[in-house]
Amino acid sequence: MATHTSTGMATRTNVQKASMAVGAVFLLVGILGFVPGVTGNYDQLHLAGHHSEAMLLGLFQVSALHNVVHLLFGVAGIVLAKTASGARSFLLYGGIIYLVLFIYGLVIPQDTAGNFVPVNGADNILHLLLGVGMVALALVLTRGHKARA
Numbered sequence: 001m002a003t004h005t006s007t008g009m010a011t012r013t014n015v016q017k018a019s020m021a022v023g024a025v026f027l028l029v030g031i032l033g034f035v036p037g038v039t040g041n042y043d044q045l046h047l048a049g050h051h052s053e054a055m056l057l058g059l060f061q062v063s064a065l066h067n068v069v070h071l072l073f074g075v076a077g078i079v080l081a082k083t084a085s086g087a088r089s090f091l092l093y094g095g096i097i098y099l100v101l102f103i104y105g106l107v108i109p110q111d112t113a114g115n116f117v118p119v120n121g122a123d124n125i126l127h128l129l130l131g132v133g134m135v136a137l138a139l140v141l142t143r144g145h146k147a148r149a
Contacts, residue, residue: 012081015141019087022094022134023077030070033062050115061120069117088142095134102127 012020033056036042044053045064052063073094080086101117105124108114119127 013084013087013141015084015091015138016081016087018137018141019077019081019090022091022137023074023079023081025074026070026077027074029056030067030072030074032056033067033070034064048116048118049113050111050118052118059122060126061118061123063118066117084142088138091134091138091141095131095136095138097131098127098134099131102131 032038033054034045038057039045039062040055040058041053045062046052046054048063048065050061052061052066054062056062077087077090077094080090101119102124105119105127110118110120117123
C-alpha cells in the first residue's frame with residue numbers, strides 16, 4: 001500500500017501562505033459580521049448605507065454589503081494563493097484598494113449617502129493598517145524573486 005505525504009503547505013511560497021492567511025481572516029470576519037452577539041445591534045444590520053448601526057466586535061460599523069465584501073476578499077485571497085504571482089497580486093492590489101478605502105473614509109461625511117459601505121473611525125484605522133500590511137507583505141515576501149528566477 002502506497003503512502004502519501006502531504007506537501008501542500010510545504011511547497012507554497014511565503015507570499016502564498018500570507019495570501020491564504022489574509023484570505024482566511026477576511027472570510028472569518030465576513031462570517032462573523034452575520035453572527036448576532038459578535039455583531040452588536042444585529043437587528044440594525046442594513047443591506048448597505050450609513051444607517052446600518054450593526055457593530056462588529058462593538059467597534060466596526062458593518063452592513064450586509066460590508067460583510068459580503070469581506071467574504072469576497074477572503075475567497076479571492078485563498079483562490080489567488082494557488083500561485084505566487086496571484087498571491088502577490090491579491091496582497092498588493094487588495095492593499096491598494098484598502099488604502100483607497102481609508103482615504104475615502106476620511107473624506108466622506110459619515111452620516112451621508114456617500115458612506116454606503118459603511119465605515120466609521122475604527123474602520124478607517126483598520127483599513128489603513130490592512131492596506132499598509134498587505135502591500136508590505138506583497139513587496140517583502142517577493143523581494144528578489146525575479147532575480148532568482
